[in-house]
Amino acid sequence: MARKHVLDGVKVLDFSHYVAGPHCTRLMAEAGADVIKVEALVGDSSRQLPVIKEGRSGYYIQHNRGKKCMALDLRSKEAQDICHELAKQSDVVIENFTPGVMKKYNMDWASLSKINPDLVMCSISCLGQEGPLSKFPGFDYIGQAYSGIMGMTGQVDGPPALSGMAFGDISTGAHAYGAIVSALYHKANGGGGQYLDMTLLDCLFSYHEMNVQVYDASGGQMVPKRSGHQHSFVAPLGLFKCGGRYLVIVAIGPQWVNLCKLLGKEEWVDDPRFADPVIRNENRDEISAAIEAWLDTIGDAEKAVKILVEDNHVPAAPVLDVPEVMEHPHMVQRGIVQTVDDPKFGKVKIPASPMKYSQFQEPLELQASSLGQHNEEILRERLNYSAEQIASLTEAGVLGSKDN
Amino acid sequence: MTQPMLEGFKVIDFTHVVAGPHATKILAEHGAEVIKIEPLGGELARLLPMQREGRSAYFIQHNVGKKTMALDISTKEGQDICHELIKTADVVVENFSPGVMKQHNLDWKTLKKINPDLIMCSISCFGQTGPLSHLPGYDWIGQSYAGIIDLLGEPGQKPVFGDIAFGDVSTGAHAFGAIVTALLHKTRGGKGQHIDISLMEVLFSYHEMGVQLYDTTGGQMLVQRSGSYHGMLAPVGIYQCKDKYLFILGVNHQWEGLSKAMGREDMFADPRFSDLTTMGQHKDEINAAIEAWLDSVGDIDRALELLRENRVPCAPILTLAEVMDHPHTKERGTVRTVSDPIFGDIRIPRTPLRFSEFPDTPNLQAGTLGQYNHEILRDQLGYSEQQIARLETDGVIASKNI
Numbered sequence: 001m002a003r004k005h006v007l008d009g010v011k012v013l014d015f016s017h018y019v020a021g022p023h024c025t026r027l028m029a030e031a032g033a034d035v036i037k038v039e040a041l042v043g044d045s046s047r048q049l050p051v052i053k054e055g056r057s058g059y060y061i062q063h064n065r066g067k068k069c070m071a072l073d074l075r076s077k078e079a080q081d082i083c084h085e086l087a088k089q090s091d092v093v094i095e096n097f098t099p100g101v102m103k104k105y106n107m108d109w110a111s112l113s114k115i116n117p118d119l120v121m122c123s124i125s126c127l128g129q130e131g132p133l134s135k136f137p138g139f140d141y142i143g144q145a146y147s148g149i150m151g152m153t154g155q156v157d158g159p160p161a162l163s164g165m166a167f168g169d170i171s172t173g174a175h176a177y178g179a180i181v182s183a184l185y186h187k188a189n190g191g192g193g194q195y196l197d198m199t200l201l202d203c204l205f206s207y208h209e210m211n212v213q214v215y216d217a218s219g220g221q222m223v224p225k226r227s228g229h230q231h232s233f234v235a236p237l238g239l240f241k242c243g244g245r246y247l248v249i250v251a252i253g254p255q256w257v258n259l260c261k262l263l264g265k266e267e268w269v270d271d272p273r274f275a276d277p278v279i280r281n282e283n284r285d286e287i288s289a290a291i292e293a294w295l296d297t298i299g300d301a302e303k304a305v306k307i308l309v310e311d312n313h314v315p316a317a318p319v320l321d322v323p324e325v326m327e328h329p330h331m332v333q334r335g336i337v338q339t340v341d342d343p344k345f346g347k348v349k350i351p352a353s354p355m356k357y358s359q360f361q362e363p364l365e366l367q368a369s370s371l372g373q374h375n376e377e378i379l380r381e382r383l384n385y386s387a388e389q390i391a392s393l394t395e396a397g398v399l400g401s402k403d404n
Numbered sequence: 405m406t407q408p409m410l411e412g413f414k415v416i417d418f419t420h421v422v423a424g425p426h427a428t429k430i431l432a433e434h435g436a437e438v439i440k441i442e443p444l445g446g447e448l449a450r451l452l453p454m455q456r457e458g459r460s461a462y463f464i465q466h467n468v469g470k471k472t473m474a475l476d477i478s479t480k481e482g483q484d485i486c487h488e489l490i491k492t493a494d495v496v497v498e499n500f501s502p503g504v505m506k507q508h509n510l511d512w513k514t515l516k517k518i519n520p521d522l523i524m525c526s527i528s529c530f531g532q533t534g535p536l537s538h539l540p541g542y543d544w545i546g547q548s549y550a551g552i553i554d555l556l557g558e559p560g561q562k563p564v565f566g567d568i569a570f571g572d573v574s575t576g577a578h579a580f581g582a583i584v585t586a587l588l589h590k591t592r593g594g595k596g597q598h599i600d601i602s603l604m605e606v607l608f609s610y611h612e613m614g615v616q617l618y619d620t621t622g623g624q625m626l627v628q629r630s631g632s633y634h635g636m637l638a639p640v641g642i643y644q645c646k647d648k649y650l651f652i653l654g655v656n657h658q659w660e661g662l663s664k665a666m667g668r669e670d671m672f673a674d675p676r677f678s679d680l681t682t683m684g685q686h687k688d689e690i691n692a693a694i695e696a697w698l699d700s701v702g703d704i705d706r707a708l709e710l711l712r713e714n715r716v717p718c719a720p721i722l723t724l725a726e727v728m729d730h731p732h733t734k735e736r737g738t739v740r741t742v743s744d745p746i747f748g749d750i751r752i753p754r755t756p757l758r759f760s761e762f763p764d765t766p767n768l769q770a771g772t773l774g775q776y777n778h779e780i781l782r783d784q785l786g787y788s789e790q791q792i793a794r795l796e797t798d799g800v801i802a803s804k805n806i
Contacts, residue, residue, distance in 0.1 A: 003589075003592075003594065007589075023612075031585060049613065050617060050636070050680070051616060051617050051625070058616040058620045059612075062612070062615070062616050109760075128736050130735065130736065131735040132735065136717070137717045141651050141653060145719035146720075146727065148723060152566045152724070153564060153565070153566040154556075154632075155557075155558075155564060159642055159644060160632065160649055161556050162632055162633060162640070163555065164613075164614075164635055165612065166613075167570055167610055171570075171573065171574035171577060174577040174578045175577040175580075177577075178577055178578075178757065179757040181584045182409050182434060182757070182759075183409070183761075185584055185588045185591070188591055191409065194759055194760040195760035196759055196760070197760075198756060199736075202738055202753075202754060203574075203577070205754075206573050206754075206756055208753055209426075209462075209465070209569035209572060209573060210453070210462055210569075212728065212752055213462060213752050214461070214462075215725060216728070216750055216752075217461040217747055217750050222454070224723075226564070227567055229563075229564060234452065238565075239562060246562060247548070248544045248548045250544055252448075252452075276451055277451065277453075278453045278455070310539070313540060316545070319563060320548060320549055321551055321554045321628070322554075322555075322618055323626065325549065325550060325608060330534040330536040330537075330549075333535065334531050334605070336604070336605050336608050337608075348616055349615055352605065353609075354605040354609055355578060356531075356599065356600040358597040358599070359589075359594065
């Protein structure tokens with residue numbers, strides 16, 4: 001039978017909320033997996049995040065397309081029974097509550113692995129299932145603070161800058177996705193189920209592609225600090241101003257030679273003060289001054305980027321804002337922005353999935369469900385509940401739904 | 405113990421610096437055999453700090469567990485070796501600028517003829533298609549084009565950036581996930597395929613809020629760099645307490661806890677601070693109240709304690725040294741130690757994937773330049789010692805203890 005996508009037929013039971021867990025299950029839904037999202041009766045808190053239209057959240061839509069939604073009171077025995085029955089027939093369970101919450105609902109790994117030993121269960125948390133900080137509530141920014149990421153961003157002498165972006169959530173969702181599919185692969189080869197403990201802290205900390213080993217291997221001599229507009233350890237790598245706009249230049253590889261020629265500083269190519277990216281950093285003020293002087297003669301950031309990149313193959317880029325990104329011809333051609341249909345919003349633009357497969361080039365047409373939209377369908381078709389049973393669960397307040 | 409999850413897989417790895425190497429490092433840590441092909445002089449990461457006796461700890465961090473070959477892929481002989489290796493490989497990963505693999509007869513069209521079951525993953529800054537695709541790219545180039553750097557820093561001032569690989573590491577993780585998915589697809593009867601992953605697209609997906617916000621408001625709500633505080637929500641931001649900084653988030657139900665912690669129940673009762681929208685409108689007043697409260701507490705540990713007693717999400721902003729020394733990261737093994745013939749013990753971030761069936765990260769080393777040239781040519785491709793010696797003399801392969 002032809003598959004609609006790579007993960008067609010994989011059954012996922014999803015207790016996640018906000019972004020990290022939902023990004024992971026979004027990637028799974030977009031790859032064809034059958035995702036049932038179980039929310040509390042009041043809904044995932046992200047249903048309150050902007051933009052809100054007629055009670056519906058554009059934020060929620062972005063992270064939850066293609067998932068079938070149930071809304072259950074997980075504190076009730078009946079709801080837990082439903083989840084256990086669904087877990088029995090699922091390949092994957094994923095959750096991102098604060099550690100301990102799943103146990104309170106009898107849905108921790110010890111309980112679920114008894115019900116379904118072949119299950120792959122993935123817990124995502126900010127700081128991990130164990131350790132002194134694990135019990136605290138976590139958000140992306142909390143992880144950024146504890147991983148040394150936030151402390152690395154901002155002016156040298158000023159306060160750190162808040163990013164306003166989900167650096168931890170998106171990456172953790174992607175790492176979790178890879179871990180889950182690896183575990184599914186292992187299971188398909190007779191390896192059985194297992195439990196995955198994914199954290200924002202680990203993923204954010206691994207962004208230190210240079211800092212950790214530099215600090216360690218230099219015996220604490222080289223201390224990474226926030227460096228404002230220039231990289232701490234290698235040069236030239238930084239932000240420059242040109243004609244009222246900003247651009248980034250990265251000439252730490254073989255492109256250094258091209259940059260020297262462009263700046264009219266051919267003699268720097270063989271100058272020992274500029275022998276490698278680290279030595280160059282010690283003399284970076286001289287390099288920056290030459291770059292700035294050259295940029296002043298050009299006076300237009302777009303033009304400077306063109307000369308740097310297209311004519312001289314020196315990596316450089318204009319610093320774009322979100323609308324400029326969305327309208328850029330390259331992004332338009334690549335389909336980096338995806339337009340989705342929504343019953344309340346109409347067309348909504350969101351970032352497209354970064355995974356592009358040659359065998360499945362067209363993205364699946366997926367919508368985000370309203371709260372509890374699939375309560376009935378799932379109970380009837382998956383678990384053979386009768387219409388009366390469903391009605392009485394709804395009446396008892398175990399099930400809920402809402403049109404947003 | 406069962407065999408590692410990806411044992412038996414052969415990966416031919418043409419990647420360099422971080423994005424590609426992060427993906428193939430995870431593959432290696434899960435038991436795949438990764439053969440990394442470098443140019444004769446070694447890849448760029450080998451020049452990056454820390455350096456000791458010509459060896460780079462940066463390279464070590466991103467390349468543990470890979471068998472290294474150094475060969476000149478612009479020569480016919482070098483290409484023949486690659487083709488022979490790829491014939492029996494499961495996966496090829498590369499992160500050259502688009503077009504380079506084709507120039508060396510190693511593009512998807514060529515390789516799928518040699519091995520129709522192959523999974524090939526191309527990682528690039530801008531993707532394999534589109535007007536920018538041919539340009540050279542680095543993480544920060546992608547961050548610029550994805551609208552990331554524009555959002556960092558004080559409003560109205562020059563943006564800042566972090567010495568951090570936001571794009572590379574996450575792109576490596578997305579690539580790893582896509583590769584393993586394609587492997588699973590193959591074992592379920594699917595064919596080989598080509599995967600196209602771009603840094604810029606991964607970075608763009610960090611806009612967990614900004615894109616739909618801009619779009620659905622018809623351009624009315626545009627996220628902008630907002631310094632230490634969140635540009636739209638309050639209270640969310642970085643606050644100062646004496647000479648230290650801490651992060652506090654007190655929206656939705658946490659607002660009540662924060663009001664209590666500050667002894668400002670009056671603010672919680674104030675209709676001006678009743679929901680996300682009105683609180684965003686009065687963010688200056690809210691942020692000022694928090695700063696004033698922190699001044700009165702005057703001790704970051706005491707402030708964190710009060711916040712936690714009221715279940716308010718908060719964290720001290722740690723320096724890297726503090727992170728590496730923190731009891732929590734120590735207990736979890738967030739920082740791991742690997743051994744190296746030249747550096748001795750060296751600490752790097754642990755790969756974030758933690759499996760109950762495989763709780764220990766394998767003890768792997770990073771290869772020196774061309775360390776496995778002989779072994780792979782001899783054992784996998786049946787080359788004779790004379791043939792190998794000739795390739796060395798002809799400058800097709802090379803090795804060096806770095």
